[in-house]
Amino acid sequence: xxxxxxxxxxxxxxxxxxxxxxxxxxxxxxxxxxxxxxxxxxxxxxxxxxxxxxxxxxxxxxxxxxxxxxxxxxxxxxxxxxxxxxxxxxxxxxxxxxxxxxxxxxxxxxxxxxxxxxxxxxxxxxxxxxxxxxxxxxxxxxxxxxxxxxxxxxxxxxxxxxxxxxxxxxxxxxxxxxxxxxxxxxxxxxxxxxxxxxxxxxxxxxxxxxxxxxx
Amino acid sequence: xxxxxxxxxxxxxxxxxxxxxxxxxxxxxxxxxxxxxxxxxxxxxxxxxxxxxxxxxxxxxxxxxxxxxxxxxxxxxxxxxxxxxxxxxxxxxxxxxxxxxxxxxxxxxxxxxxxxxxxxxxxxxxxxxxxxxxxxxxxxxxxxxxxxxxxx
Numbered sequence: 573x574x575x576x577x578x579x580x581x582x583x584x585x586x587x588x589x590x591x592x593x594x595x596x597x598x599x600x601x602x603x604x605x606x607x608x609x610x611x612x613x614x615x616x617x618x619x620x621x622x623x624x625x626x627x628x629x630x631x632x633x634x635x636x637x638x639x640x641x642x643x644x645x646x647x648x649x650x651x652x653x654x655x656x657x658x659x660x661x662x663x664x665x666x667x668x669x670x671x672x673x674x675x676x677x678x679x680x681x682x683x684x685x686x687x688x689x690x691x692x693x694x695x696x697x698x699x700x701x702x703x704x705x706x707x708x709x710x711x712x713x714x715x716x717x718x719x720x721x722x723x724x725x726x727x728x729x730x731x732x733x734x735x736x737x738x739x740x741x742x743x744x745x746x747x748x749x750x751x752x753x754x755x756x757x758x759x760x761x762x763x764x765x766x767x768x769x770x771x772x773x774x775x776x777x778x779x780x781x782x783x784x785x786x787x
Numbered sequence: 788x789x790x791x792x793x794x795x796x797x798x799x800x801x802x803x804x805x806x807x808x809x810x811x812x813x814x815x816x817x818x819x820x821x822x823x824x825x826x827x828x829x830x831x832x833x834x835x836x837x838x839x840x841x842x843x844x845x846x847x848x849x850x851x852x853x854x855x856x857x858x859x860x861x862x863x864x865x866x867x868x869x870x871x872x873x874x875x876x877x878x879x880x881x882x883x884x885x886x887x888x889x890x891x892x893x894x895x896x897x898x899x900x901x902x903x904x905x906x907x908x909x910x911x912x913x914x915x916x917x918x919x920x921x922x923x924x925x926x927x928x929x930x931x932x933x934x935x936x937x938x939x
Contacts, residue, residue, distance in 0.1 A: 591836075594843045610844045617840050617885050634839055634857045638864040642828050645865055646792065649824060654872075658865060665862045665895070721894040726869035734820050 573600045579612050586616065641665070648701055649734040652708075656701040658730050662720045670695060673719060680715045681780065687773035689765045694781040705731035709787040712780040728785075792825070799829050807833070808880065815875050827871035831864050834884035838863045841888035855895055863891035 573581075578600040585591050594613060598606045645657040663673065674692045677683070683691055697703050708731050714724040779787040799807060811826040839860050846856040867887045877883045 591840070594840055595847065598844075598847065607848055610848055614841055614844050614885060614889075617837050617844075617881060632839075634842075634860040635835055637857060637861050638835055638838075639832070641861045641865055642831060642868060643792065645868065646824060646828055653820075654824065654868075658869065661865055662862065665858050665865075721890070722866055722869055725873055726866070729873035730869055732820055732872075734824060 575601050575605045575609055578605075578609055582609075582613055583616060650701050651733045652698065652701045652703055652705040653729075653731045653734055655705060655708075655727060655731040656699050658727075659699050659716070659720075666720070670699065673716070676719050677712075677715055681711075681776060683773050683777060685771065685773060686765075687771065687777050690774050691777045691780075693765050694777060698781065703781060705733050707782045707784055709780050709783050710785045711787070792828070795825050796829070796832075799826075804830075804833055804880070811871070812875065815873075823872060824868075827868045830871055830880060831867045831884075834867060834880055835860070835864060837881045837884040838867070838888045841885045842892055845889050845892040849892060851892065851895070859888070859891045859895040862895055863888040866891060 578597055581600065582591075582594075582597040594610070597613065598609060601609050641661050644661050645654050648654075648657045650656075659673075663670065670692075674688075674695050677691060677695065678688050681691075694703070698708070710724065710728065713727040713731065717724040717727045802810075807826060807829055811823070811830060814822040814826055842856050842859040842863060846859060851859070863884075867884055870883065870887060874883075
């Protein structure tokens with residue numbers, strides 16, 4: 573099948589709400605034309621609003637994982653906004669350990685000596701949602717944004733505190749379980765590591781995590 | 788919050804995409820973080836087909852396997868929510884979703900150190916507990932077989 577015909581078949585299927593996996597359409601053309609067809613289809617996807625017909629199968633592995641990831645990001649929203657859940661989820665997707673992130677921060681801010689332990693402790697508290705989002709410095713958020721490939725503004729807005737309480741949307745009346753829904757106790761707060769010689773690096777780390785946006 | 792999220796999903800399910808977008812723009816204007824978050828998630832969920840198709844298309848072109856595409860979809864959906872928390876300068880949700888998906892493909896594509904794409908391990912796994920008297924014969928057999936193999 574030539575490129576034009578394959579493209580029209582794909583568009584017809586999309587408009588009729590019976591879109592197949594894209595591989596099926598790419599298989600219709602020769603290998604040399606696949607890239608061009610992929611570009612054309614990407615433009616079509618980008619320019620049409622989502623419709624109900626596009627709803628993916630609930631059994632699709634990517635849908636399940638994306639839904640779980642969004643829940644993981646949002647369900648622990650609190651004083652650090654959704655930043656803790658976002659950091660944990662993106663780290664998991666990338667296969668990174670928190671150590672990889674703290675090493676990158678240590679390198680970026682040239683933190684040396686015992687202050688490294690303090691930075692690790694603060695980062696752990698950040699992922700646990702135990703820091704005030706409004707106190708995180710823009711420098712720190714920018715560095716984290718670079719590590720995870722997002723814009724700094726994304727992390728600034730993600731760290732805005734979320735007030736507890738129900739959203740205003742009406743909820744349909746449904747049978748409810750008798751379990752407490754928000755029974756998760758806040759994690760126990762650990763003490764900051766005591767540094768024998770708190771130097772300028774330790775002060776820098778404190779400013780990064782607790783000094784406010786302009787620190 | 789998970790249960791309340793699903794209740795909100797149910798209440799928003801009857802709304803058209805454009806109605807959800809209108810509510811989202813209202814939440815951005817009033818800086819209502821809680822509503823904004825719920826509506827950004829809802830828009831991201833509705834954009835999943837675009838994200839998935841784009842990730843498959845672009846992923847295939849750069850030689851990503853199925854698993855890497857799944858990870859890219861996951862990353863893109865998170866990044867789309869982040870973007871929708873503050874960015875109002877878009878007119879087509881499909882376009883912004885496709886753009887985020889294309890970026891995610893670039894981020895997830897395998898790198899030299901192989902760290903970017905690592906399969907998830909299950910959070911919990913079954914640990915066989917020793918049951919007194921159970922399996923001893925098999926263990927004995929295995930030990931005998933191993934000792935025979937070790938002999939020259």
